[in-house]
Amino acid sequence: MSRIGVFVCQCGNNIESTVDTGQVASDMKEMPGVVFSCTYKFMCSSPGQEMVRQAIKDKRLDGIVVSACSPHMHEKTFRKASESAGLNPYKCEIVNIREQCSWVHHDTTKKIGTRKSNDLTRMIIERLKKNKPLKKINIPVNKKALVIGGGIAGIQAALDIADGGREVILVEREPSIGGNMARLSETFPTMDCSQCILTPKMVEAELHDKIKILTYSEVEKLDGYIGNFTVTIKKKAKYVDESTCTGCGECMEKCPFKADSEFELGLNKRKVIYTPFPQAVPNIPVIDAPNCVMLTKGKCGICAKVCGPGSIDFEQKDEFIEEQVGAVVVATGYDLMPNERFGEYGYGKIKDVVSGMQFERLASSSGPTGGQIFRPSDGKVPEQIVFLQCIGSRDEAKGVSYCSKICCMYTAKHTMLYKHKVHDGQAYVFYMDIRAGGKRYEEFTRRAQEQEDAMYLRGRVARIYERDGKVVVQGADTLSGTQVVIEADMVVLATALVSRPGADSLAQKLGIGYDKYKFYNEYHPKLKPVETVTAGIFLSGACVGPMDIPESVSMGSASASKVLALFSSDEMAREPIVAAVNKQRCNACWDCVVACPYTAIEKEEVKDRQGNVIGWNANVNEGVCQGCGVCVAACRSKVVDLAGYTDEQVFAAINAF
Amino acid sequence: MKIPYYPGCTLNTTAKGFDLSARESAQTLGFEMEELEQWNCCGACFPLSPGNVMALAAPAKVLTNARKEGESVTTLCSVCYNVLKRTNVALNEDKARLAAVNDFIEEDYDGSLKVVHMLEVLRDTIGFDKVKEAVMRPLGKLKVGAYYGCMLLRPFKDVGIDRHEGPTIIEDLLTAMGCEAIDFPDKIECCGAHLTMGREDVVEKLSGNVIASAVNRGAEVIVTSCPLCQYNLEKSQESIMETNAGHKEVPIIYFTQLLGLSLGQTDEMAGLDGNKFDIRPLLKERGV
Amino acid sequence: MEAELREKAKELLGSGEIGVVIGFGWNKRKTRTTPVFITKAEDTDKLVFNAYCVNNLSVYLTRKYPDVKAMGKAAIVAKGCDIKNLAVMIAEGQFKRDDTYIIGMTCSGVGYKQELIEANGGELKPEIMPVKCHNCDVRNPHISDAVIGETTDFTPPEEPVGMVFDKIKQIEAMDAKGRFGFWEEHFSRCIKCYACRQVCSLCYCDRCITDKNTPQWIDSSAHARGNFSWNLVRAMHLTGRCTFCGECERACPVNIPLNVINKKMAVVMEDAFDHRSGYDPEVHPPMIVFDIENDKEEFIK
Amino acid sequence: MSEELKKVATGFEPKIMAFVCNWCTYAGADLAGTSRMEYKDNVRIIKLPCTGRIDPLFIIKAFENGADGVLVSGCHPGDCHYTTGNYHARRRWRAFKNLMDFTGIDETRLQFSWVSASEALKWVDLINKVTTQVKAAGPFIEYQGLSEKYDDGLGELPAETEGESKEC
């Protein structure tokens, strides 16, 4: 027979006012297996906890039930107290008689509350009888990190982890790290030059002896679990030997073929052998294979001829690199919704309707116009320029209901950049709300209007069309309540920030969650904003959702600190709420393997003494399992069970219902 | 103690009771309000646009003359107070404007005059405690609503007689006088002011709101410090009474009149005859 | 056809590749067919194939028959409907496609009521065929290593016919109390002999949850409550997997209309998730996968 | 007096069991408490990590143990703490609900819901709605009666027995 103690908390008057805790305690004392029960004013207080500890020792309790507030509040408290009194913490259960009883049943005669508390406590007592003592799981930690994405968030995470003395592999899809920030002209609200503050960080990352940068590379596969991941990275062929290339640029100079520059968003051309931008890190060119005449037709080869060190290698193949890491930081950033999505704004066909990012390039002194604002169609200086905010954002019909968060700010910045460059020009901004929540942000947007003469119109633009060399913008000014028409020279769309194409397939590879917009899900949006549901994988930057540079950098650093905390010991302890397979009875139907959201269950060979495979079993990897129990419900013959939530425990509770 | 006093246009005409009761009260409280020897109309409204320098000439002239007679000038009328004080601030803030005005009025005003309101004198110079001591005829349970209007309060930065959203200076005085001061939400709302010229409908509505708000909180009497407010409130109350037979008349009197009564002055001295709605039946009812 | 089958079996056993041919043979009095396990080429004459061959032999390929497994690689005589079970078993990893040689039999239907077949002079008339045969779209085996018999050109009716479907409609037309009463009636008769489970090749669990007692999932007593639970669980576990081979109902000594509940769930699976069991050994049964976009949830409030 | 009449006479209060996930609905129910909302007291919660953990047998067990109604609730699609547990649950429920419908367990008796951690009000409304509906449906005497019937030997033949032949 069990020796269970029942502790009923009055929570001051919070519980006592509608629950007769004394009655509950004495009723529960009558339960078979209960040898002790009591009430106390504040069970979670030090004296309350001491009472629990004392009772465990004095009455030799083998399990305790605390009827008090929600387990989300104090389960940890009481489990800790149990542990310190020598009782396995998982033999301590909490009954929620506050949030789900006394606070929602206002019957002051206490009849309802007492009855419900009795029922709930009885169910948990019965459940507790089936609780098994559980031990925390210890997992060894491989102290090397993988950072996916070489934008500012990824660079920051990599630098911080490396500065903490741990090795980092930084994987970037493009030929250079830098990400979207490298494209920006100036940054709000300080208006300092983006590249001026980014480039030193890029170089620092390149030179850091703990950071290994793999550009032009993508994560192919991730196996394992926290502390013990195995990552396979596909390193695409650059056709340039990185070890010998000096970055002299001769090849780029001499290459006779051009293609649209991805970095300049089609505003300019680049060579077929290229670095995306002059400050690229690493400063090693890559050959754009589909456009290279040598690679496609076997003719040309000029780059190879002019290359001093002979670094051009047309035979180079994609490479697969396998690395063992203990933690992963995902910082894959964002993309812009393409202008082609907006029929009312010309489907991206009106040349003088550009995206915000294209405007950044136009305004950037390293951009295609050298920082002069010329409109793309005829190179004229736009006298009137219209900025449209919330293009795609907050537009459920376009499938995006969220706010892209940074557009208000960068549009304000754009109006200023424009005013600084075209002094007598007039900038208009169509907005719906100004979201300038951030340090010095509101002041910034006001400055654009009050000092830099940007004309803000509250309303959406209904359509844009071309007439007589003008871009006619027709929208509403809801403040004056009228339809307004502006004959502009150029229009800039602050298009919605969206997730990267392929964000979902990467998430599936990593086993992390994503929302319907394919932005990655935090473990908890408030309290665990950089963790994912998969332990050991952290998030940084705009892959989580639209965010600005300081936020991305903060997340990068936050992820880094999480990684460093994880790496601070050789082993880590995990909650033992994990599934386990009764291997003697496993039917190897693989239902659990298919159903597991974490790929935590693997197919395991059963071998006889001679080493012959005689069958198969499912096997739960404790390191990966998060304890959701989907496998348990999926298993028809119930050979999988979830520690802490076993069928026996649940049944016992139902039986006492 | 003598205090230089600027009565302004109305206090010599329709608001004689205001002037009279104030002077008498001052006497009782031990000081004298000495009318400026030289004064002219303040212009009755302060020019809101700074580009309108012309309109500053009249008040500047008042200030100049007052300065010649002393270091400060006291007003009773809220409008005069507002115009003079704001003009003074405006001239002090912008020396160019001061020069322009001086040029125009051919004076050499330096901006050093202090413009004060009678209420400020009572609060800061005399002290409400002293007023309390001087009360000879406590007004019993009289429930009095203090109506500030606009000019005494706004703009706060320039005028600043008291907190601009929740002033209590009149209430404090009323309390000292032994009345029950009634706070009501519309006490700083506009009465309609000069719109009485041509838009009586607006005035009736706005003043009506003020009266209703005060009555709603239980006020039996409303005190003001502005002749235009007093006029508007009285006038609109007449039309209220035309349409609403159940409306119990609320005397609209100047705060100095009530002060005078509490200090034991006669009805004549308090100038009660000038008011359309007589407070005396009410006082009688209360046995005061 | 039988000759062809015996020839094939002989060839397979002779090649040494196959250890056992699981097929049908006559009982001693030649009144019924019964499963036989042929291991020697000379015994292949025992193999028969006719309208009496109702059994779904795929059950012998489950993990419950280690002694069959021990006989070596099996060749199984299978009608199209039996092959559906094999497909699900492959999808669920119970054996690999290559592990078993499937002798697919073209089939023109079987009859459960043997005496009726005999009364018809051994001829199988449509009236005595089970519903599955009337609606069969796999009379020509869809997955097999060898096909025995003439290809048939039978096409099933567009709208499925048979008592099972009428019964489903009839039950659906009842109110909740009526439906409950109907099933209570039938389930309460259940004697928990588990013939339905044992005869089903998809009930291959090494230990059925009814046999578990920590916790006791299902009351082992054959009273109405335990019977109800057992039958609900059985139906649920076969949801999205059952191929409607009909063996459970055939085996039931107390004639519980299990086909009705199984078919109903199959219809639900087809309507809700566009899944039909037993056609593609690559497709996982629908209950352990999901479709974020298309799974409807109008019933979840 | 029959069990049914007895319950009606004593003022029937339904017993309702709720299986909820730890992260959304349980937290939502907690929020209802922290917000001091009030709802009917007939529901007893069993907390599970995820709706994906809910085995249909739990629901059958609840009915066996005298539940007049069962409520199952978890995170909205996309909100699952374990990313996809509720999608699995959604599928399983679809099948199970159809099975229960077909076997005559009225849809009032078994209800499903998504309640997020912030939807305290929804939780309150849900509990009140389910309680009211189950109360109106009355005690689940059909299911509860199962344990009393056909016991011990050859019970009397039920009146409407209609033979089902093997499928022909």
Next chain:
Amino acid sequence: MKMNINKDEIQSYAIEQLERISGEATKNCYQCGNCTGGCPVSYEMDIAPSKIIRMLQIGKIEAVKAANTMWLCVGCLQCHSRCPKSVSVASVLDALRQATFRSGADHIDVKEIPVSFLKNTPQQAIVCGFRKFVS
């Protein structure tokens, strides 16, 4: 109503002049509407105080001039004292009146004022009225 918005109007002399006389920068206004909310006479106005500023922001001074708003403003300064951006609508309206007077137009004809009014009304009202309504 449909309006063309353009640089010429927004940056027009009339607006510039108005801002100079009033001393207020209309673009500082972010259209919270507090002025309209507190104005005791906004219910009578053709264009509410905040909207006056809006129209000026987008360069539509003629529409503003045509409205009765400036003649209804009593100058109570509720708007000004509560404006989070310290924009005084009253000053803007005053400047509008000034601009109107400078063009030689009066709002009322003095001769039409009844004598009884002049006799019974406090001087200050008359003075103030003249100041507000005639040049």
Next chain:
Amino acid sequence: MIKTLFKKDALAGLIEAVRKDGGEFVAPTLVARQASYKAVTDAAAIETDYIVPQNSFKEVLFPQSEAIATFKEAGTNMAGVEVNAKDTVVFGSRPCDAASVASLRSVFTWDFVDEFYTTREDKAVVISIACTKGDSSCFCTSVGLAPDATEGSDVLLRETEDGDFSAEAVTDKGKTFVKKHKDVFTTCKAAKEIAIFEPVKLDKVDLDKVGESLADTTHYDNDKMWGDIARKCIGCGACTYSCPTCHCFDIVDEGSFFEGERRKNWDACQFDFFTLHASGHNPRDTQYKRWRNRFMCKFKIYPGKFKTKGCVGCGRCVRVCPVRLDITEVMEELS
């Protein structure tokens, strides 16, 4: 031998008389188109066109599931259950079924007297009807019985050509019963009895030889032989549950926290965990061994230990077997 006439018309009266005394009347009736023993209240419900009912009437004496104790609050407050047996008339039983009573009694009384069984049996009167038809699965004659055997019956009826029965009271219990219901069992002259059905006598079967074969451990241990015979057995309990002599049971506790019952439930030796030891060892680890056990039980252990029949030749196991495993074929094999 007293022969009386049992008029068919009198059946309703008999039912009424039995029920009036608080007794129960069990007879074959149609359930799901199969004749099954069930308690009936109406003579019209009694089925006459059957070979043997789908179930055996052992259910009357030994219910499939019965409570033998109750408890409260998680296994506390245990209390026994009184045997709640009524006077029961089993009407229309077949002689083969009736013959099983002796076998069952021997099991339930040989060391511990199971009052749940004996009380029921003592209160039961078995009225059998000799078979006038049968099928190819019937083999009573091969186990030493006959379609008109009286063994186990209290009263044996034979059908007459005009649809009545001639009745023979076999036991004292039967005689008492006949005497008590003399208005039903009249002494008037009966019409000619219908000929009794003769099932095929399985020539090759010799029960003694079967017994000897089974005693021979080479036979017994011949895994290959048993494998070949019973490999196809799928391990369901259909045969044992329909068998009139199978008597194995299991005891389980079930119920909720608040109240529960200890129940005695039928069990079947064909179930794979029937002999599973707590250690995890299962002496009958393959299906053919389990099937062999059933055969042993029927033809060696019963006759050897109790000198009673283990098999009464009703043929149910042959009829219900989903894989057509035929006990008679094995009997022939081992003879």
